[in-house]
Amino acid sequence: MVKPKMTVIWDLATRLFHWSLVILVSTCLYTGLSGGLDEMDLHMVSGYGVLALLIFRLMWGFIGSKHARFLSFIVSPHRVWQYLRSLGNPSRHKQPEAEYPLGHNPLGGYAIVAMIFLLLSQAVTGLFASDDIFIEGPLIHLVSYEQSRTLTGLHHLSSKLLMGLIALHLLAVAVHEILLKDRIVWPMITGRKQLPEKFATVTDTQHKPLMAIVLFTTASLSVYVIVDVLWW
Amino acid sequence: MTYPFSPEWKLIHFFGAMSRVTTMKVIRLMTSLLLGSAVLIASANPEGEARYRQGVMTSVGGHMTAISMIMRQGIHRDSLKFHADALAALAKKSQSIYPEGSNVGRSEALPAIWEKPDAFRKATQRFIDASEAFAEAADSGDQGAVGQALRGLGGSCKGCHDDFRAKS
Numbered sequence: 001m002v003k004p005k006m007t008v009i010w011d012l013a014t015r016l017f018h019w020s021l022v023i024l025v026s027t028c029l030y031t032g033l034s035g036g037l038d039e040m041d042l043h044m045v046s047g048y049g050v051l052a053l054l055i056f057r058l059m060w061g062f063i064g065s066k067h068a069r070f071l072s073f074i075v076s077p078h079r080v081w082q083y084l085r086s087l088g089n090p091s092r093h094k095q096p097e098a099e100y101p102l103g104h105n106p107l108g109g110y111a112i113v114a115m116i117f118l119l120l121s122q123a124v125t126g127l128f129a130s131d132d133i134f135i136e137g138p139l140i141h142l143v144s145y146e147q148s149r150t151l152t153g154l155h156h157l158s159s160k161l162l163m164g165l166i167a168l169h170l171l172a173v174a175v176h177e178i179l180l181k182d183r184i185v186w187p188m189i190t191g192r193k194q195l196p197e198k199f200a201t202v203t204d205t206q207h208k209p210l211m212a213i214v215l216f217t218t219a220s221l222s223v224y225v226i227v228d229v230l231w232w
Numbered sequence: 233m234t235y236p237f238s239p240e241w242k243l244i245h246f247f248g249a250m251s252r253v254t255t256m257k258v259i260r261l262m263t264s265l266l267l268g269s270a271v272l273i274a275s276a277n278p279e280g281e282a283r284y285r286q287g288v289m290t291s292v293g294g295h296m297t298a299i300s301m302i303m304r305q306g307i308h309r310d311s312l313k314f315h316a317d318a319l320a321a322l323a324k325k326s327q328s329i330y331p332e333g334s335n336v337g338r339s340e341a342l343p344a345i346w347e348k349p350d351a352f353r354k355a356t357q358r359f360i361d362a363s364e365a366f367a368e369a370a371d372s373g374d375q376g377a378v379g380q381a382l383r384g385l386g387g388s389c390k391g392c393h394d395d396f397r398a399k400s
């Protein structure tokens with residue numbers, strides 16, 4: 001019996017990023033929607049965590065491993081169209097290696113861009129936001145009262161867009177797992193994906209742990225500077 | 233000094249010339265005229281009312297910021313009671329600083345304040361009660377009670393802002 005071909009597609013840093021983001025964004029949504037004093041303390045801390053993760057991810061998108069790079073998954077709209085058409089084709093798993101999406105698929109790549117954009121807008125507007133009671137972002141002193149009101153409004157608006165995008169993301173995951181029989185959750189945990197028979201050789205993704213640690217430390221330090229050094 | 237020089241004497245003489253019932257009627261009339269003109273004066277200056285209200289609410293915000301720094305940064309702990317008392321005093325104003333007709337100018341006050349006076353009164357009463365509870369907790373010095381009362385206070389602010397203040 002031939003052992004199924006497995007290959008590492010998601011490096012360790014990308015997976016840790018993903019699941020940390022799940023935990024922190026869930027915390028942010030729960031605490032933000034509740035709005036209580038203790039909850040908002042946690043909201044701010046987890047928001048700083050999200051910001052650190054995003055700064056890391058932006059850098060990782062340029063110098064991280066193969067499938068984590070923006071250039072590998074942001075493709076032309078034509079490729080997205082081709083991909084969508086191929087979904088209706090039952091023999092799609094037999095397509096040439098070059099066309100088979102190992103990491104983010106062509107449509108999913110744009111979902112990642114939208115997700116990073118919305119999360120970044122949440123994290124950044126939050127730095128200038130205020131609930132006009134007890135909670136204010138650490139950079140609120142850099143903007144006027146009216147500007148803070150506007151940014152707080154944007155913070156609330158993009159939180160709704162974000163919830164919509166998260167719902168879409170979960171729906172897409174369900175479609176892949178159930179309808180397309182494409183296992184994508186397990187690879188995001190173990191990093192390894194089972195490949196169609198067609199693949200002869202695929203190189204495992206390199207983890208580059210030292211680089212990831214250096215970048216994440218840099219990202220965390222940037223957030224520290226934002227929330228503590230620049231605070232007033 | 234006696235009549236006609238003492239003003240007290242004058243007053244007694246004025247009312248003394250009337251029956252008891254007439255005296256009461258006159259007093260009632262004068263009181264209602266006085267109250268009526270107070271209301272008239274209040275609504276005659278809506279801009280001043282709106283600006284006054286903003287001054288009071290900004291003071292509330294100022295004390296909240298001070299309390300926030302005491303609680304979070306651990307500074308000026310001995311001033312907690314001062315700010316709590318000031319807040320409780322300001323909270324008592326919350327029911328009289330939104331007179332009819334003062335929904336003017338650059339204001340974040342929603343029309344619901346005047347459209348649902350009962351609900352608004354309930355929301356401001358919650359603020360008054362919560363600020364008093366916080367002042368009592370601050371007086372007791374019990375950190376647990378202070379935290380608990382502060383949560384109640386924040387909740388009362390949020391409850392009113394959610395329904396009666398323009399969303400940001």
